[in-house]
Amino acid sequence: MSATLTESLRPTATPELAKRVELSAIDASTRGPVLYFLGSSILWLILGTVFALIASIKMHAPEFLGDSEWLTWGRVRTAHLNAVAFGWSVNASFAVAIWLMARLARAEVRHAGMLTLAAVFWNVGLTIGIFGILAGDSTSIEWLEIPPYATPILFVAYALIGAWALITFRFGRSQHIYVSQWYILGALFWFPSIYSVAQVMLLLEPTRGTVQSLVNWWFAHNFIGLWLTPIGVGAIYYFLPKVLGKPIHSYYLSILGFWSLALFYNWAGVHHLIGGPVPVWVQTAGIAASFMMVVPVLVTAINHHLTMVGSFSALKYSPTLRFIVFGAVNYTLTSLVGSLASMRSFSEVVHFTQHTVAHAHHGLYSFFTMVMFGAVYYIVPRVTLKEWPSVKLISLHFWTVAIGNIAMIGALTIGGIEQGINMNVLPTNPDGTAGEPMAFLNVMAQTLKWLEWRTYSGILITVGHVAFAINFAWMLWQPRKPGITQPALFRNAPDMEVAR
């Protein structure tokens, strides 16, 4: 028992050469599908970034591409969201989940063709979907905009991946289920459940009235909470101890974190409807659940922090660790902000403002995307048996996106609170009575400077994405150099063993 427990805590601390060979064979077997998913995810990331820049510029310069119906703000913004959420994030999630599942189950990938077929279906479906959005076929249901004629193609892709995951899990040689596998298995089950229920209840056989809004936000928030978050947190649970070469601090905290997340995150989505025409009790339940999210978040944060303690100097060397730790810290921050923003009094002010946009990017970018970047820097050398060609580009990537993130989220958070106070709080007259609200156009004019900030920080982030894409393409195209033993680190670590 104790031996198995220790092993399950230290997925990699197996010095025996035999296991190294086995891991290497497993990595090699994931190569085709992992590179396919990652390559397409990076293409979507670049495309989504272009859409984002266009949408951001349009918000303070509305005449920019103003006569193009296909690129009108309402469409290009939606194309951005779907390209980064379903193109970049989901493709990257699939790649990371497949690689982690194979490694953690200690199973070489069987039926890799299934996965490659799934990747083709997913990306063809998404291309049709985003083309449809630009052409005017969006459903205008937030996070479910992909037109109904494209979604069945996505379902085929998903079914193939789900079936593959079950096969891998079932035939794996590992007897132990590491905590990352819990998260990935949860995510792989949760996503198709909520996606199919939302499709049926909103598009095929729509329920009536504002029950639709409840279904919508139950799905949209759970897409983040039950798909992206478990993949991201599961990846942190793997890579943090892996890169540091030491076990995770506490097994029991990781179990508590998993189940409290599974229980509370589910209910939190209703906080997008606070003050709206839906029953007050369900709003209250959503607020309570959002607040209870403090439990899994703090538990996970403590567990990760105590794992890191004593190893902070490794941040100087390992690109993977730097991205992963940036993501982990922001997971804690964005979740705490989310719990706070769901309070009725706070929501009264910041709901309907740029604060929400800041929060969405804080979670999806500063947490999830940064963790995925870190994972990509770790996985690709192992499946291609090549090293990253340019450490300078990795460094440029990290600093541009890190500074760009902090600038954008800072600007929109502060700007959103200012916008909310101007829009939703009545000023007090000198005699103590409530005055008139600020005229709406004044509110907009005051917000403009923050919207310009977003464009500047967005340009910085774009530079980082281009550096990342160049490095990735360069790596795939460069010939394999035999006998590399040195991983691409920011600088050489004196005493750090980086497991291969």
Added chain:
Amino acid sequence: MNRAPLIFLGIFFTVAFSWTGIVLTNHLMYADLQPVFDENEGRAFPQPLPGDALRGKEVYRDLGCMYCHSQQVRHPGFGTDIQRGWGERGSVARDYIHERRVYLGTMRTGPDLRNVGARFAGEGGRNWHIQHFYNPTEVSNVTLSNGRTYGSIMPPYRFLFRTQPIIGEPSPRSVQHLLPAKDQPPVGHEIVLTQRGEDLIAYLLALKDPPLYPEEARRVYVPPAQPDRGEPRPGTAPESTREVLQ
């Protein structure tokens, strides 16, 4: 030790739990809300949208209007919607029962549109929308105390108009007389609103909720307790309110 079945059960039950609570319970509770017949008016409210407005709602969908404009009025005392004149009352679930797709919205880059048909009505409202869609920045603007003038950041929707040569009689639907000198078409041409533009404006003119239904007047706006009438036990509504709650 294989805990997989237990983990799968837990994974299944957590999502089933929230679906039951948030979705199923509310679906059973109020998805079958019915219109209320008003004896004085001789009609049932809310009324469904007329056909051209329904087509306009499709344009609203395809252009993604809901990403900047909400369609829900907050209740008095929560935000400033009532003071802004966005509605005479907060929105209630019954307002939305005819809508095959509900656009409550989560963003107010622009103002709430739930009752925009009350603010811009009739011929004048139609003309305003035409001018505004053609050139939002010039029609809506504000000069702040710093002396700078800021125009609306709503994008122009000139693609909802068409410039065409005048063949024979000028079209009765031509709109250039509403537009400023710089936007006039070349000689012999006229600017007309496309059918999609007409439909979208019909939708905006039709967006207006009726006065509060009697049912919601009782349920949502519970009158404050009056302590001078007897001593209500803490946590229970006084006699007068309890009656209407039933």
